Amino acid sequence: MENxxxxxxxxxxxxxxxxxxxxDVKSTKGNDLYLTVTESKKVLNNGRETFQKHKIFLYKEDxxxxxxxxxxxxxxxxxxRGGVSVEDSSFSRVDFEDL
Known part of the structure; x- marks a missing residue:
């Protein structure tokens, strides 16, 4: 890793x-990888559009x-759901094997 x-x-x-x-896959100064997953949701706050954000950090050992x-x-x-595949629904497959 060159970073x-x-x-x-x-x-x-x-x-x-x-x-x-x-x-977001990120690296520390020591080149350890970790993942952040952020949910951003558009909300109205006092008549203005803002974004509510929630973030989790997932470290390599986890x-x-x-x-x-x-x-x-x-x-x-x-x-x-009675056998309806999650892949057939609106969910997206997330594969952490590449980390």
């Missing part, structure tokens, strides 16, 4: 109705556990 000072390595935005999700929990939750949604 010696740390910073953004990869960014992907996903628009979903009134929300936009940002998946990638596998996060992936397992996320996949288990999506599988449960699929089961509860």
């Amino acid at each position: 010696e000072s740390g910073g953004e390595v990869f960014s992907k935005s996903v628009r979903a109705g009134k929300r936009t999700y940002f998946f 990638f596998e556990k996060f992936k397992e929990g996320f996949e288990e939750a999506l599988a449960k949604i699929e089961e509860l």
Whole structure:
């Protein structure tokens, strides 16, 4: 990795109705990778459009556990929807294998 000072390595935005999700892979000064997931939602505040943002940080030691929990939750949604595949719905597949 050539980014010696740390910073953004990869960014992907996903628009979903009134929300936009940002998946940002970043590196620390020590070149450790981490992921930030940001939800940005357009809201009206005193008649003005603003954006409400919520962010989580996911560190390399947690990638596998996060992936397992996320996949288990999506599988449960699929089961509860009567076998309708999450991939056939409006969800997007997120693959953390590239991190």
